[in-house]
Amino acid sequence: MPLNQLLTIDEVAQTLKITRQTLSKLINNKDIVAIKINKSYRIPSEALENFFKRNSSKQDLSHTYLKETRGCTLTYPDKDAEEEILNTAANAALKQVVNAHNELYNAVYFGDNLEVTRALLPELKGKVDLIYIDPPFATGRDFNSIDQNHAYSDKLLNGEFLEFIRKRLIILRELLSDKGSIYLHIDKKIGHYVKIIMDEVFGFDNFINDITRIKCNPKNFARNAYGNYSDMILFYAKQRDQNIWNDVKDDFTNKKRDELFAKTHPVHGQYTTHPLHAPGVTLDGDTGKEWNGMLPPPGRHWRYSREELTRLNESGFIEWSDKGNPRKIVLAKEHKGIKIQDVWEFKDKGLSFVDYPTQKNHDLLKRIILNSSNPGSLVLDCFAGSGSTLYIANELVRKWVGIDNSPASLAVIKANFAKNDIKCNFFE
Template sequence: MIDDNDVNNQNKLFFGDNLDSMQYLLNNGYSGKINLIYIDPPYATSHNFKNKDQQHAYSDTLEGAEFVEFLRERLILMRELLASNGSIYLHLDSNMAFTMKLIMDEIFGEKNCRAFITRKKCSTKNYTRNTFGNISDYIMFYTKSDKYTWHRPFEPWELEKMIEQYPYIDKQGRRYKKVPIHAPGERNGATGQAWRGKLPPKGKHWQYTPDKLDELDSAGEIYWSSTGNPRRMVFCNPDQGIPIQDIWLNYRDSINQAQKTTGYPTEKNFDMLKLIIASSSNPNDLVMDCFSGSGTTLGAAFELNRNWIGMDNSLESIKAIFKRFRNGLDAYGDYVNPQKTNQQHLNLLESCEFSVLSNIENYPVVKDVLKMNGF
């Protein structure tokens, strides 16, 4: 393995087979050092993909058992590289997502599956005639253990949604909703006993002990109906926002011709990667993407002050990553005036220092790309 830049750089880009690259990391002290892994591997589509300039980017030809074994042996190494409090996100479509869920359960443990996220990947497909339109893909979120880095993400409230979810207003002007204070299942303990002369409904129990219910009532958080039915008042926190759930509708990939991208096929949404990285890592943590493609993960990590390791065996990927960090991005469409587009958060014009590593066989190719990009 040849490193063309300062070996002390935290950020590293590997050109070559990621199986070899990950083994190199394990042999050089990176076991248990990666805080977050995001991968968007080939989807087993049997297609060849080209960039915007119609140059071959990569082939997605592995299918079935061959694809499963290809990814499984790499996931095993990823688990070795992952820190004890680390997380991994695996992004796939319906071709292999449900098969690979079983493999992820095997390697990381079913109990460590934190979410199976459904993402709306594109706009409605009006040309689909014989079935439902395919507009979704899936992101599996696993952790290495039950102690993991997590910063719960929120999105800002919209007034209409706030009114819908919190339809009542108290005397202090605070919005709230009413929720039951009982839950399914009978209990023999304190939560199954009478409170204020009332037993829980048949087949249910109080969610709180009588002492806790008294405390909530004293604090003005129990609503009593005209028939004497108690319910809890849950207040809206307008400053906190809405917790993001496991269906993502706002993170589609390139959706208009003015959006700036590298031109690499299957380039993922930049804001989606920022959400993942902000939720599952801390500043100065180490983020890895071993199917780096256009380098969206690396760019998002850089913008959020994380260190990164990228890997890809496609020369077009390496060129796209250099383009992202050295030259900025271009408008997506063929007929868009780049001077009229403005998406600054995608344009990383600042210098980002990183090492470029490859095996001896690929070294001459890497040298040419480095020279073309001003290294």
């Protein structure tokens, strides 16, 4: 680029992969020099070069700025530039108050999670394999225990709430390892806005699932509306297809097993049969040819090579109907379980059965941790509440870090860990 060239706002915004709005913030903050010519601004190419030089040592510019998702961004007042969020240092140092071991993990930090995650960034950047967060949901309410003791307030609303979440997500993204994932639990009133924010922060390509979580029993109410008995969990990878994925399956219930494997084989027990052919025509390959005196039905091909079909037949794994149709025998005992879909039923217990309001179902956390982390992985929950994520991560032999700024949360975590003999360092 010639050094004395004058660039338009659009050209610079495109080069930096930021919106015009973010660029004007950078100009206002004097991060980048612009010259006003008539009524519009121009940026000298030298100023852009200088800006690159100043920033490229700090961050990878390709993801430093507000990303567009599907050609648009969510706008609201006081949305800060990503660069500003990333380059703001923590306001205070962390102070250890309980020392149970000498590692950075298996620790609970009492304080605002933006400050704490910023303070942890130098040590934990790129090291966290799994983040589960269950932040406040912008309900405008206070949450109390069954005895009416205050647990936490959820008073940030609308754009203020979204910016609160976005700032934390940007730092959390930096903490995630390349094989890391994040699950964000949210309700359906604000969740769709949060989805757009997550697309901006993590990239739409890294979106994996919007899981519907059935949270309670259908309710009777007078509103002219369908019942609201689910919330949502947004699941993203730091880098799609590199994320840990253990493909844990659901066990069959006996009822489901009887339904799916209704027949009984004299040697192999419960079984069902599957067709030996599938839609689509093989023009020249083996799976379109005659086997055992028959061709696949019109418009279909054999699922297996003819050699494999013969092997299955000779070993007794093909069942022939009275009309001479062959089907493959599939045994219940060899089935790996049911593939988990994106509607999960994990109801929360009532207030009188939990230690903390909005405490999440432990089996839900178990599924997430088993699927998206490995033994020894570091798991982070920076809206820790009762410490349920940390508790289950510990049970599943993962390392863990929790953060919360509620004294009630800290008290519940301390009591539970002491009761279960869980060694934890505490910081403020």
